[in-house]
Amino acid sequence: MxxxxxxxxxxxxDSAGGRPxxxxxxxxxxxxxxxxxxxxxxxxxxxxxxRFDEQALDHALGMFVPGLDQGIGGLPVGIAAAPFAVQIRYRDTLTGTKAAFLAASRYGARWQARHVCGGTLIAHDWVLTAAHCMIPSAVKKNTLAVQLGVTDVRGNDGRGVDVDGAIVHAGYNRGGGRLSVDGKYDLAGDIYHNDIALLHLAPDRGQRDPAKVSTVDLARDPVAPGTVIQAVGWGLSGQSGEVNSVTSVLRREVFSVVANADCAKLLDYGPASVAAGPGKQVAVERVHPGVLCVRGTRTKTCSGDSGGPLFAETGKTLKLVGIVSWNKDGCTMTTADRPGVYTRVSAYLDWIDRARKHVPAPGQLIFQP
Structure with a gap:
């Protein structure tokens, strides 16, 4: 070994195997x-x-330090299989805190230090992703970009476009704490209510290869339990030696939809207590109508896949049905039978329409109700 x-x-x-x-x-x-x-x-x-950026460091640790998450499953696939999938990344490896990239550079290559999340191109200048992928300091400093039409993120594959600004659901709630413009919130917990965000892209007048870069339609209706769906991303794919194995090549995973009632039982979750003001707590359901549960055969999405697309084939077209959000107990092989939880796109169609009416200025982070 x-x-x-x-x-x-x-x-x-001295951390007993947990996050320091x-x-x-x-x-x-x-x-x-x-x-x-x-x-x-x-x-x-x-x-x-x-200039400590807790969320940026959390991204780096989750991606590169062993013992936090282990990805499983999925097979390599070309971007033509999902030309709407995009990589969200830092413009360069010097972006973010030095501490974050100190952690990353000890274990990963330069391309790994740039990776943030996945996303979905839903219009020429809009990318849909998860709210928990947002790093406010990176948005405000204009240090985020997306890579379109990319299969292997190690090289110069694809086309890079800068991110102008971002819109986060104002009701996003993780672990009982709300994300604020300074990026401070409680890192504990796995509630992830309203885990949805939009990135507005800078003007891009270059030529896009339609075989590698195209938008995808949003699913207007809820998908039925048992529906076969797919996810793609550049997340963790296993462990190699002493570090998590982050795949540089796009991978595809196949799942089936699990009814929310069954999902809640399989995850063995009751209501969570969430702060609703000074000294006030309210009970909320973790598995609620705004999420979609899916389960695969010894496969899950994992760290690095966050924010990426979950899509279904309807006739001859693909429809976006979900956004990679969270898993209970990480994504280890021992929990592969447990459903993963995704933001249900059909539940947020009105929010997406409202949000797109407010184009953020460069470096602006908008919280949209």
Whole structure:
């Protein structure tokens, strides 16, 4: 077995296999990298914490550090199978916090450090994705881009287009905390209510190959239980040695729809308690009409797939039915029989129409009710 590297021990030696405290990770990173240069060490820690972006670091850790999630299943496929699928990524590997990419660069290649999420091209200049993929600081600094028509994200495959601004559902709720413009919210929990967002793309007058880049229609009606559907993405596909294996090549997974009532039983979830104001808690259902549950045979979407498309074949056309949102207990092989939970597109058609009437200015993040 390949031995654990020094950074693995640094991060996980006292964490009992769980996610380490993120602020503490920054300090320990500085201590490790500048052990013989105290002045540089202290300066690095101060700078990193001064512009600390918790969500960006969370993305990096979830993608590259072992023990957080393990992806399973899926087969490589060309972008022509889903030409509406897009990769959301940083413009370069220097974007975001140095701490985030310190974690990523220890384990991953440069292309891995750029990957954020998947998305779906629903119009020439609009990409639909998950709200939990949004990194407010990256939106405000105009450091996000999308790659269209890409099969292998390692090279120059596809066409890059910058993200101008973003619109997030104002009711998005993760773990009992609401996402704010400064990117602060409770990282714990898996409620993910209204997990939907739109990216507005910068003007792109270049030629797009229709075989590799095209929009997809939104499903207007709920899909019935038992319907066969597909998902594509560049998420985790297994473990290789000491790190999660992030696939650079687009992969496709096949699922069947599970009725929400059955899904709630399989996930063994009751109502969650969510803050509704100072000192006030309300009970909400995790599996509600705004989500869609699917299950595969020893396969799940996973970290990196988030925000990507779930689609069904209707006649000779493909329709977007869902957005990759969350799994209970991660996406390990031992939980492959549990349904994954997706944002149900047909439940948010009115929201999408309203949101697209408000084109964000460059660097603007809008919260749309």
């Amino acid at each position: 390949k031995s654990r590297g020094p950074y693995y021990r640094l991060v996980y030696q 405290d993120l602020v503490d990770l920054v300090q320990r990173s500085a201590n490790h990298c500048f052990a013989r240069e105290p002045s540089r060490r202290d300066g690095y820690a101060r700078q990193a914490l001064a």
